[in-house]
Amino acid sequence: MQYISDPSLVSTEYAQYGLAQEIDAYKNRRVTSDLYTRSLIGPLFYMIASGLTIGLADYFQGRVWLMLIPGLAFLLLWWQRYHHVPPTPGADHEEYVRWNRQQWYLIHLGALIWSGIATSTACIELHTSNAVIVTMITTIAFSTAASHSFAMHPQQARLCIIEFVLPPTFIYLFYAVDLRAIGIAICIYFVYLMMNLHGNAKEYRKQIETEVMLIQSRAELAQLSLTDALTGLPNRRSYEATWNHIWRIAARKNDVLGLLIIDLDFFKKVNDQYGHLAGDACLKHFAQILRQQIRRDSDVVARIGGEEFVAILPGVTNELAYSMAENLRHVLAEMPCEIATQKIYLTASIGAGIADWTKDKSPTDTFQRVDKACYQAKEQGRNVVKCA
Template sequence: MAEAQVPRQPHAFALWREAQDTRIRSPLGGIYYLLAWLLTWAFSNDPAALVLPGVIGIALFALLLALRLLHRLPQEQSNDSLSRWLNLHWSLILITALSWGAAHALAQHHPLFSSSAIIATLSTIAFSTALAFNFAMRKKRALLALLLIYLPGLLTLALAWREQYALLITLSFYLSYLLLALNRSHREYHNTLKLELQLLDQQERLEHLSCTDSLTQLGNRYQFNSLFPVMVANAQRQSQPLSLVLLDIDFFKRINDEYGHACGDSCLSDFAERMRQNFRRDSDALLRLGGEEFGILMPNTPLEQARLLAEQFRLELEREGFNVPGAILPLTTSLGVGCYDMRRDGSAESFFKRVDDALYQAKAAGRNRLEQA
């Protein structure tokens, strides 16, 4: 999944991360279960006499390996689909664990496996160790898988404890270590997960700061430069209207000079708030392009609708003015409005220039007016 598609919500990210880790770690284990059984059978006392269990074991572990490899992550990685995928994949892991536990018990119990029982035991140790360290995301499921791998062999050894007590005690002690290791791995995995979530949160905050004007909390020029070409390309591809409104506060320098920069900043913030109140659609992108210049990107909006909204904003701004202590200052804006036209605009830059030229026509014609590009 691309970085832009990584879930940002904690629960969704935890599911996504677990699914990714499970997908990466699972196939390798499936291969070694098959290899371990091949070695256990091939180095038994009489492989020819054990053809039936040998072939059944090979077929079983090959099938489980194939199912792991074929069980790919869903394309639509929603919480529900990832949960279903994880539940099914854990079922394969648990069935594999039970199958190996039974194979180990058979190798310990059947006299014709006496020469290769040590291979099965060493493989059990290896598989249970890998499970404790690599699949600790779900502690209860990992514990169940660990017991399914380990206990059948231990029970078989316990039945012959007079001859196998040394191995039985050693494996029991090692199982206690694995249980502690599983608990520790589970904590470490989730601590790492928390750290990743913190990093994602910090990244999201930095991205927000890099795309947001700190004074007005509108999008900034950087965000405009990122959004504008994409919206133009979408308008071309989908044959949908895209309108652009450019606004410039009239005589803003006079407010700064006569009332100070603090009043100027307050004026910019108030202007941005008026924009938010007038252009309320979630699809509209409201931006401060620099100084006293602002812009509004309006996807799926024909020119006439954009012109009416922009003119309504201009009239309300002219009527209400800008409040300062003890007075109401006149506050007006000049606007250029245009809609993307493939016949007239060869690129996003030419579309912007056309609307920007309309803005300057409005300023040259006396300000406090709207010009249509």
């Protein structure tokens, strides 16, 4: 059997805390992975665009070697982004924060270098030319890509778009009269990009929220599959996985491991006399008593059958297991289940014992010895604790 982590064996608050941590870790991984993959290709396009700009500019004729300068800069930037891999799964939140901060430095650096090329081209050309057209089109393309690709961080994306658009547009509007119409058109498009970024960020958040809801749904289904619907205790499937796991750990360490098997006496008569709804109420009543009496953080209680329950007691000796079982038996006998004006008294037959590392070769061996003691308790008249 595969050993599983059982969320139903811990407190609700702890389970919710664990799920919240899992969700936070997922969000960190998801956002970081998206930022890494979406920003990786950018420097290569910057390199191509800068090469086209320099190749088409009249003032660079005969100086094609100048293409190497921005080309090498963007190639180095790509290399840095490529090797700046996201934190490994399990990293803490602060490590993700540091990684995102460094990644955005690289992204802004690329945007500023390209913006410098586009602005310099506009300052030198001062009129509509092939080089200006290339820088204008690519600047629009890069800023549009930023509004789509970086929607996970809208504030940083806005800054990135501003870095792309505003410096060359300022030249178009106030320095190069022949390019003013282009500058006005880009200003209008800039407003559209900001609105578009807002929508993209909203859609990205919705997508993450949907994925988080799926994680929560899976956690709830896992919880339900391991929980008895009536009593809220771990069910037999949960018990078996947990018992096997705890038993093997105790066996390796040669630790003391106690076990109680509890069977409510004459429970069929309760159902026959009072009805199944009353019987269900009695099971809930006993489950509550069991939680109150077996309440150490290391203890595990579960419902494994109709009226059969178990308690796993790590570190509990045979004498202490017997004492706990006797106390449980007395409390149950003295605390009737009250339904309207009726009081239904319950008793239980309990087998108590510990794992015997000289005899027990498997978790089943221990269970069978204690279960046999439970049957002996029933044979001796019920409402009895019998040691294995």
